[in-house]
Amino acid sequence: MNSFSASRDRSADLAAEVAARPGDYRVLTGERPTGALHLGHYFGTIRERARLQALGVDLFVILADYQVITDRDTLGQVRESVFGAILDYAAAGIDTDQATIFTHSAVPALNQLMLPFLSLVTEAELHRNPTVKAEHAASGRALSGLMLTYPVHQAADILFCKGNLVPAGKDQLPHVEMTRVIARRFNERYGQVFPEPQVLLTATPEIPGLDGRKMSKSYGNSITLGMSADETAALIKRTPTDSDRHITFDPDTRPGVSALLTTASICLGMDETTIAEQIGDGGGGALKKVATDAVNDFFAAHRARRAELAADPDFAIGVLREGNRRANEIAERTLGEVRAAMGTVYS
Structure with a gap:
């Protein structure tokens, strides 16, 4: 049996477990706020997030604003994109009172996990990541440090809140595996802190752009x-x-x-x-x-x-303010556990 077939079989068993015990799972998912969300986002990810939350799974959604600059020079209209995404999440049925929706840049303790995590992976492992390889080939220029360490940043996203369930398509399996490797190596070196997240494979429909090219x-x-x-x-x-x-x-x-x-x-x-x-x-x-x-x-x-939600100018900012507050609280707690495990608590 090849690795994808094995992953698919594990995912089928996992889906049944999630349906039976949704309260045991915390999902971390999200996207880069590079522009307005489109049909591909809705059918590929947003609808599945709403479904999992409705089951009773604890939902964390990251709007990865720092990752916007992995492959571009400016953040562009990132504020507009972040608030627009929140409107679309709520309109699609995600309960924004229960979900934790937050941005990279507002959670310093999450990003600080990058430092110990980077010590757990090699340069060769980073270069082997399919997303990093594809970006290097497509860009025709040297990789930025942020792009090279993109998989480690994703691991920090997932592990800061101790996410143990990641909905992902086939092409995202290597990212989740890197997160599992980092969690395992940290636990082996410093003591048990992090879960090894499991992948819930999603059958993302192939939705081309209106001209047949990739939707963009x-x-x-x-x-x-x-x-x-x-x-x-x-x-x-x-x-x-x-x-x-x-x-x-x-x-x-x-x-x-x-x-x-x-x-x-x-x-x-x-x-x-x-x-x-x-x-x-x-x-x-x-x-x-x-x-x-x-x-x-x-x-x-x-x-x-x-449209109804957009008419309230305080709605999106209120969701983000509360989500960032929750994320910071959890990230600080996790970073405290990491410091204790590593022996770097000095007070």
Whole structure:
């Protein structure tokens, strides 16, 4: 059995355990606030977070603002992105009174864990991490120290709150394994402090951008969760398709048509081929109407709730203030345990 098959089998058993004893688990998850959240975020991660919290799992969500600068020179509109994400979390059903939603930069004790954790890994192990390798290959420039140590920073994110459950896709398995290695090595060297988190594999749907490329704000091909119905319709209307009026699902040769079919599919809960057959010879206009209606109908309640929350200027900042307070309290406590275990308490 290969390692992924083994991980998948363990995850299936873990899912049953979580459903039976949700109170035993604490999830740490999150994202880099590099722009507005879009359909890929909703279907890939946000919906799963809401589901786990509804089961009774303790939910921590990090908006990793320090990690924005791993591969770019400035933070950009990070404040706007952070507050927008909080609105989308709440609109999607996450209970922001119960979840701990916080930012990297507001929790010094979390970041201080980086120092002892870095002593537990080698440079070669960092360079072998797939995300680090991919970034190095794509950037064409020297890795920053922050990018190289990205996996260790993620370990600090997970372990500061003693998270023991990490929802992750297949490509994120190496990150969680690095966290497990760091926890294990720390415990072996200094004494038991950290749990070794387990991976709950998520079947993240492949949602391309409207042009068939990777969904990205920089490409202008993503439907963000905060868009209005009219903005969604205008964006889809501008999406290039092709001159063949007969609609078929073929991502390789018809990327624009196929991306719209996938967008409709994920919102309607139908497979792309069935939708294509229903449209038949209706052409790109009919396809765009189906995709537009599917998105706007699916997200109508989300957008209404988001607008209601956005009308209160104190809502997002209040959620973040409380989340940062909780995160700091926990991080200071964990750092105290780390100092005690390492013998660096001097008072």
